[in-house]
Amino acid sequence: MTEAPLPAQAHPQAQSSALTGGQGRPRLRLATVWLAGCSGCHMSFLDLDEFLFELAEAVEIVYSPVASDTKIYPEQVDVCLVEGAVANVDNLELALTLRQRTALVISFGDCAISANVPGLRNLFSAPGRDSARTVLERGYLELADASGQLPHAPGVVPELLPRVLPLHEVIPVDLYLPGCPPSAERIRAAIAPLLLGQRPLMEGAAMLRFG
Amino acid sequence: MVALPARERPQLRCCGASGCRHAGAGPLLAALRAAAAAGGPAADDMSAGASAALQPLEVRSVGCLRLCGEGPLLAWDGPEGTRLFGGLAPAAAAALVDQVRGVASLPLAADPALAGHQLDLEQPFFRLQRPLVLEGCGIVDPECIEAALAHGSYAQLRRVLHELSPEAVREQVRRSGLRGRGGGGYPTGLKWDTVALQPPGRRYVVCNADEGDPGAFMDRSVLEGDPHRLLEGMAIAAYAVGADHGYLYVRAEYPLAIERLRLALQQARQQGLLGQGIAGSSFNLDLEVRVGAGAYVCGEETALLHSIQGQRGTPRTRPPYPAQAGLWGAPTLINNVETFAAVPVILREGGDWYAAIGSGNSRGTKVFSLSGAIRHTGLVEVPMGTSLRTVVETMGGGDPDGGAVKAVQTGGPSGGCIPAALLDTPVDFESLLALGSMMGSGGMVVIGQGTAMPEVARHFMAFSVNESCGKCVPCRAGTVQLLALLDRCLERGATAADLEALEALCAMVKATSLCGLGQAAPNPVLSTLRHFRQEYSAAPGAGR
Amino acid sequence: MSVITLQVDGRDVAVPAGSTLLQAIRAAGLSVPTLCHLDGLDPVGACRLCLVEVEGGQRLLPACASEASEGQVIRTDTAQLQGYRRMAVELFFAEGNHVCAFCVANGQCELQDVAVAVGMDHSRFPYQYPQRSVDASHRHFSLDHNRCILCTRCVRVCDQIEGAHVWDVAERGSDCRIVAGLDQPWGEVEACTSCGKCVDVCPTGALYANEDTTAEKHPHPERAHQLRRAREHQQWLR
Numbered sequence: 001m002t003e004a005p006l007p008a009q010a011h012p013q014a015q016s017s018a019l020t021g022g023q024g025r026p027r028l029r030l031a032t033v034w035l036a037g038c039s040g041c042h043m044s045f046l047d048l049d050e051f052l053f054e055l056a057e058a059v060e061i062v063y064s065p066v067a068s069d070t071k072i073y074p075e076q077v078d079v080c081l082v083e084g085a086v087a088n089v090d091n092l093e094l095a096l097t098l099r100q101r102t103a104l105v106i107s108f109g110d111c112a113i114s115a116n117v118p119g120l121r122n123l124f125s126a127p128g129r130d131s132a133r134t135v136l137e138r139g140y141l142e143l144a145d146a147s148g149q150l151p152h153a154p155g156v157v158p159e160l161l162p163r164v165l166p167l168h169e170v171i172p173v174d175l176y177l178p179g180c181p182p183s184a185e186r187i188r189a190a191i192a193p194l195l196l197g198q199r200p201l202m203e204g205a206a207m208l209r210f211g
Numbered sequence: 212m213v214a215l216p217a218r219e220r221p222q223l224r225c226c227g228a229s230g231c232r233h234a235g236a237g238p239l240l241a242a243l244r245a246a247a248a249a250g251g252p253a254a255d256d257m258s259a260g261a262s263a264a265l266q267p268l269e270v271r272s273v274g275c276l277r278l279c280g281e282g283p284l285l286a287w288d289g290p291e292g293t294r295l296f297g298g299l300a301p302a303a304a305a306a307l308v309d310q311v312r313g314v315a316s317l318p319l320a321a322d323p324a325l326a327g328h329q330l331d332l333e334q335p336f337f338r339l340q341r342p343l344v345l346e347g348c349g350i351v352d353p354e355c356i357e358a359a360l361a362h363g364s365y366a367q368l369r370r371v372l373h374e375l376s377p378e379a380v381r382e383q384v385r386r387s388g389l390r391g392r393g394g395g396g397y398p399t400g401l402k403w404d405t406v407a408l409q410p411p412g413r414r415y416v417v418c419n420a421d422e423g424d425p426g427a428f429m430d431r432s433v434l435e436g437d438p439h440r441l442l443e444g445m446a447i448a449a450y451a452v453g454a455d456h457g458y459l460y461v462r463a464e465y466p467l468a469i470e471r472l473r474l475a476l477q478q479a480r481q482q483g484l485l486g487q488g489i490a491g492s493s494f495n496l497d498l499e500v501r502v503g504a505g506a507y508v509c510g511e512e513t514a515l516l517h518s519i520q521g522q523r524g525t526p527r528t529r530p531p532y533p534a535q536a537g538l539w540g541a542p543t544l545i546n547n548v549e550t551f552a553a554v555p556v557i558l559r560e561g562g563d564w565y566a567a568i569g570s571g572n573s574r575g576t577k578v579f580s581l582s583g584a585i586r587h588t589g590l591v592e593v594p595m596g597t598s599l600r601t602v603v604e605t606m607g608g609g610d611p612d613g614g615a616v617k618a619v620q621t622g623g624p625s626g627g628c629i630p631a632a633l634l635d636t637p638v639d640f641e642s643l644l645a646l647g648s649m650m651g652s653g654g655m656v657v658i659g660q661g662t663a664m665p666e667v668a669r670h671f672m673a674f675s676v677n678e679s680c681g682k683c684v685p686c687r688a689g690t691v692q693l694l695a696l697l698d699r700c701l702e703r704g705a706t707a708a709d710l711e712a713l714e715a716l717c718a719m720v721k722a723t724s725l726c727g728l729g730q731a732a733p734n735p736v737l738s739t740l741r742h743f744r745q746e747y748s749a750a751p752g753a754g755r
Numbered sequence: 756m757s758v759i760t761l762q763v764d765g766r767d768v769a770v771p772a773g774s775t776l777l778q779a780i781r782a783a784g785l786s787v788p789t790l791c792h793l794d795g796l797d798p799v800g801a802c803r804l805c806l807v808e809v810e811g812g813q814r815l816l817p818a819c820a821s822e823a824s825e826g827q828v829i830r831t832d833t834a835q836l837q838g839y840r841r842m843a844v845e846l847f848f849a850e851g852n853h854v855c856a857f858c859v860a861n862g863q864c865e866l867q868d869v870a871v872a873v874g875m876d877h878s879r880f881p882y883q884y885p886q887r888s889v890d891a892s893h894r895h896f897s898l899d900h901n902r903c904i905l906c907t908r909c910v911r912v913c914d915q916i917e918g919a920h921v922w923d924v925a926e927r928g929s930d931c932r933i934v935a936g937l938d939q940p941w942g943e944v945e946a947c948t949s950c951g952k953c954v955d956v957c958p959t960g961a962l963y964a965n966e967d968t969t970a971e972k973h974p975h976p977e978r979a980h981q982l983r984r985a986r987e988h989q990q991w992l993r
């Protein structure tokens with residue numbers, strides 16, 4: 001029920017370029033982010049095949065695990081596709097940062113939308129015992145040989161959050177692109193209007209079905 | 212009711228209802244009987260050679276004497292009228308019996324065992340009551356049909372069977388303006404007509420004694436204190452709608468009520484007041500007790516009927532209403548305990564007489580159980596339209612620590628909270644609804660200054676989460692989400708977005724739930740949002 | 756046969772007396788989302804998706820479980836109804852454990868369908884992650900409670916069409932769950948004839964044939980209606 005505020009309010013200047021960018025204007029600054037997901041959504045993105053060339057013409061990819069080397073999320077991003085749920089402190093930090101620096105944030109795929117598969121660890125939270133602890137103990141102690149120990153390297157290995165959260169429970173999200181993964185056609189149908197400064201119409205089974 | 216006219220031969224009435232039983236009425240009653248027997252013949256076993264020096268002393272166990280918070284309660288009726296005592300220990304029984312007999316060495320006021328235990332019967336709590344439904348409660352011995360008969364029970368049933376047509380009975384009920392006391396306030400006469408006018412065939416009559424609202428004990432008091440009045444009302448109803456079979460559905464948490472009801476049924480059958488050819492007429496009626504299994508939702512009429520039929524207690528879509536298709540598909544009259552218990556007096560005094568009491572579209576009297584942050588907790592019966600202030604402050608004595616009352620909760624988990632500023636509201640169906648609360652069955656919980664209203668809302672929402680039958684999704688899953696939202700508000704203070712979300716979901720659950728439980732579950736939230744909105748944002752970290 | 760007329764979203768329609776509002780809506784060439792309703796089974800009015808507005812009425816009515824009456828003016832698709840329906844679908848997803856990508860019913864699921872129909876692209880209500888189990892004790896079929904939406908179609912088809920009454924609902928509120936027999940493992944319930952009707956009519960991936968894996972379920976919700984019609988009208992061929 002925490003409906004995202006309109007991006008226009010969140011980020012007035014960048015927003016206007018996102019929705020009016022196109023011919024004659026500076027290229028749309030696109031980012032893609034990979035949080036707790038399997039990278040399948042990004043793979044599907046790469047399945048866009050020749051549309052990727054069109055895209056390369058129309059946008060500037062400013063941050064992406066598959067198409068850019070930048071390590072720091074840049075300022076003034078127009079559109080960001082976020083794959084994956086928010087499962088650890090690094091995911092959380094990046095989510096908060098990208099929200100501040102991005103006009104239009106898209107929950108990209110079922111994991112970002114509902115926590116989906118990574119969220120299954122939430123099934124193992126009991127009162128007084130969060131799911132992070134349960135899965136860590138299971139993985140690193142119970143199933144390990146006698147030398148097993150819980151990983152602990154602050155600043156190097158990100159700590160798990162007690163629960164895995166969908167993106168919109170952490171930051172306001174502007175558009176939802178479901179699918180596990182969303183098919184290349186669906187991704188294309190969602191992105192193409194953005195290039196023309198329009199909001200895609202997310203309706204019907206072709207655009208909406210989960211899974 | 213509690214005070215009786217002066218009488219020559221003294222008697223003691225010891226409250227034997229649940230409230231006082233928990234406060235120790237059992238041992239007190241035993242001690243009183245022992246003391247009465249030790250000093251002389253008790254009334255029950257007066258033998259011919261009894262000493263004339265000592266008056267026989269009757270010690271009766273009666274129903275609720277109203278001021279339950281001071282229990283165990285004991286009334287002493289004698290030549291000086293009635294004196295009322297509260298919180299007496301069994302050890303004080305002998306001293307009291309000596310006082311009654313006039314053989315005590317100290318005057319009453321100086322008797323250390325009794326001093327400080329006498330309660331003022333002239334206080335507004337008693338003075339402003341108008342006992343109709345509770346006419347016999349606290350006076351008759353509920354386990355003794357002779358006592359009930361002596362007090363006039365079944366007189367109207369006999370008269371009706373011999374003198375009035377079913378239509379004439381319904382006419383009186385219609386004229387009385389009586390509306391259902393189970394919460395919905397549906398016009399009783401109209402409901403009776405609906406059942407009576409169905410095509411010929413079998414009909415049933417059912418009494419809803421599932422009283423599940425937390426803090427409500429009006430129906431229990433009738434069941435425990437004057438069960439024959441209820442049976443009489445039900446029998447009259449059965450005659451008026453043409454039913455020859457019926458059920459009393461009582462919640463399992465009321466063992467004493469169940470025991471007394473069963474005894475009363477047996478006694479009534481023995482007296483020919485139930486069964487075949489009642490009171491020499493051609494009217495037959497069998498009534499059975501059915502015990503619930505601890506689900507609040509079984510108070511909802513269609514769920515209750517399923518439960519009687521041996522099915523899972525879940526509500527169903529209405530129409531058809533039970534009056535059209537109820538038990539095993541037959542037209543079924545279902546009314547609340549208090550509704551039925553109001554019937555004998557309506558027939559005795561006439562519908563118009565009853566309709567002259569009350570206000571607006573709410574006629575007659577209503578029983579309320581007062582509890583919470585209030586000085587006098589107990590049972591009151593007042594004319595409809597009496598103001599909340601009169602009930603809570605004048606009669607109830609307000610906050611026990613002398614502070615100001617903050618709000619009054621009516622209608623239990625389906626109702627809402629009315630702020631102190633609106634205490635002048637008359638207690639009637641429409642006025643309470645207009646404030647976002649409802650009459651409900653008559654529970655009135657007074658809330659003191661120290662209580663946070665979102666906590667109150669959360670408490671009731673947790674109740675609804677537990678009691679939802681789970682049939683329809685808005686109630687089953689919506690209340691869970693509402694509870695989570697309330698928890699979040701309480702934990703870190705509500706943001707504007709939280710409140711918006713809360714209101715949107717409340718609206719959805721209210722509008723789309725299948726039965727009254729879900730439809731009313733948001734009321735405690737909505738009414739506290741309406742009257743105490745600032746408290747939702749006031750929690751720590753609010754407005755982030 | 757007497758006929759009544761009413762108006763659905765501005766269209767006049769005539770239906771046989773005794774028809775439900777849902778039948779009237781269909782007769783008008785329109786539709787409302789439904790989940791618990793299934794042609795051929797008695798209605799229960801539990802999912803609340805088919806609620807419609809009735810002019811002059813105080814409450815919304817479940818089209819599947821309400822009789823149409825003469826002169827009624829109903830609306831099936833107002834902004835208010837759209838909002839409520841979307842919330843109901845969000846509540847369904849949030850109360851269970853639905854991971855469509857790994858579901859036997861993926862692509863054949865009526866819950867997915869209604870999510871699409873009401874435009875539910877994410878749930879504003881946090882997922883509850885209830886602890887639920889899978890009953891794989893039956894030789895041919897399994898019941899995955901994680902995906903059960905408590906529509907009770909299985910309960911009704913087994914009782915009303917197969918006549919075996921294997922299924923019931925136990926507990927209450929969010930603890931509700933479908934139970935076989937006297938809350939036994941399904942495979943141990945002798946009353947079960949292994950006819951598979953419950954699997955046929957289950958709208959989600961909760962009931963499925965053991966040989967089916969992800970996205971392989973082939974439900975047959977039409978069977979309840981076919982059998983009922985066949986028996987009532989003695990017409991055994993389609």
Ligand SMILES: Cc1cc2nc3c(=O)[nH]c(=O)nc-3n(C[C@H](O)[C@H](O)[C@H](O)COP(=O)(O)O)c2cc1C
Pocket residue numbers: 390391392393394395396397419420421422423424507508509510511512513545546547548550551652726727728
């Ligand atoms: C959840 C729920 C619980 C109810 N509980 C009771 C109850 O305990 N006692 C009662 O008399 N009516 C209860 N009712 C109201 C009954 O459904 C019904 O309206 C009533 O018994 C009719 O009797 P009346 O017309 O005399 O009020 C409840 C309703 C709902 C929705």
Ligand code: SF4
Pocket residue numbers: 508525526678679680681682683684686687724725726727728729730
């Ligand atoms: S509103 Fe609640 S109690 Fe009533 S039918 Fe629905 S789930 Fe059951």
Ligand code: SF4
Pocket residue numbers: 210211852853854855856858859860861862864865866867902959960961
């Ligand atoms: S039952 Fe339907 S909604 Fe649930 S996981 Fe399976 S496909 Fe998805």
Ligand code: SF4
Pocket residue numbers: 898902903904905906907908909910933953956957958959961962
């Ligand atoms: S198992 Fe399937 S058919 Fe049965 S109640 Fe659950 S979802 Fe409905």
Ligand code: FES
Pocket residue numbers: 226227228229230231232274275276277278279282283284589590
């Ligand atoms: S229970 Fe004894 S006075 Fe009410």
Ligand code: FES
Pocket residue numbers: 788789790791792799800801802803804805806817818819820
């Ligand atoms: S389809 Fe009508 S309530 Fe479920």
